[in-house]
Amino acid sequence: MDVTAGGTAGRPRRIVVCIKQVPRAQELQVDPVTQTLKRVGVPSEINPPDANALEMALQLKDRLGTEVVVLSMGPTSFDESLERAVAMGADRSVLLTDRILGGSDTVPTAYALSETIQKIGGYDLLLCGEETTDASTGHVGPGIAGHLDLPQITYVSEVRIINGKVRARRTAEDGTEWWETTMPCLCTVNFGCNRPREPTLTGKIRVKRGGLVTHWSCADVGIDPKKVGLFNSPTIVAKVDTVRLPSRSGQIFSGEPEESVRKLLASLVADRVIAA
Known part of the structure; x- marks a missing residue:
């Protein structure tokens, strides 16, 4: 990973990493009424590909002192994953949490996250996992790039940032490709491309002191309520079967x-x- 230091306006580069807290694969439960996954009260973890994206950002921070901001959307129980991300080495985190977001599919999720990223501002690089283990669509990262009108490189396993440009190794069906684009941009990160680190004692102490997880509502960000939530999601789950x-x-x-x-x-x- 070869990176040139320096962000815009003389400040350190800012990387925003989008993560999602997902139920552990063996603990998946579906609400029989809403036909959506139960996310509260079940054992959860940081979505594994998102953990790889976070590790990639932390490696940049280790080399350059880059600021790493972690962003998630969901109920306040997602604080667990955001606190873990901070304990791993992220500088701070933001949780977009609001009842009207409940049941959002990938379309309103990408919209809401892109609006939140604009409120964070000053970003040079956005990193997302290639997909989530609870849906496996791979839509949200490219959707965010679309809303923000950013160039994107998907399925990345290595990133080099040289003279304000991102050069990334992308996994293809018959091997790998090297792509280059200007910053700011978005990359989706391959699952398993690195080994996410464990939280450190120093990181846990920072979390314990508090103040590193910020909660924003849709009103705080300026999100249109008519564009989010279950009833504004084009995906319809007609039936869910449990395979025994x-x-x-x-x-x-x-x-x-x-x-x-x-x-x-x-x-x-x-x-x-x-x-x-």
């Missing part, structure tokens, strides 16, 4: 190798895993 996996059992074939292999093959044929 069949029970599994193991079988051990012992004895001489040839006999064991013969029994294994016969079992695979009987279970129609392979053809006779």
Whole structure:
């Protein structure tokens, strides 16, 4: 990661990282009435690709003293993930929280986050995870770039910022590509491209002292209520089914190798895993 120091107007570069708190994959629950995921009262974590985006931003900070601002949208329970991000090394965090945001799909979410980013202001680089584990759409990052009229590079695993331009390695179907664009811009970060660090004791102490997680409502940001929320989301979930996996059992074939292999093959044929 090769980065040239210096933001606009002589200040340090400002990176805004968008993160989402998601239910842990094994704890997913769907509200039978609203057909949306339950997000309160279930074990949660920072969306893994967002954690990779945060780590990328923190690596920039380690090299240059870059300011890292973390942004999320959701209920106040999302403070848990924002506090963890600050404990990992982010400078401060902002939570956009308002009842009228409930049930928003990717369209109003991208709009609301872009408005909040404009209120934060002074950004040089926006980082988002490639997608979320609770929806896997990959829409929000590009949507934010669209609202802010910013160039974007998606599915990034490496970033170099040289002379005010971003040069990023992008994952493609048949390998990787190198793309370059001017700043400010937005990049979506590949899941697993780095290893997110753990919170530090110093970071935890900063969180304990308070004042590093700011709450804004839609009114604070100037968000149009008619553009957010469940009833202003074009995505309609018609039906949700719970898939119950069949029970599994193991079988051990012992004895001489040839006999064991013969029994294994016969079992695979009987279970129609392979053809006779």
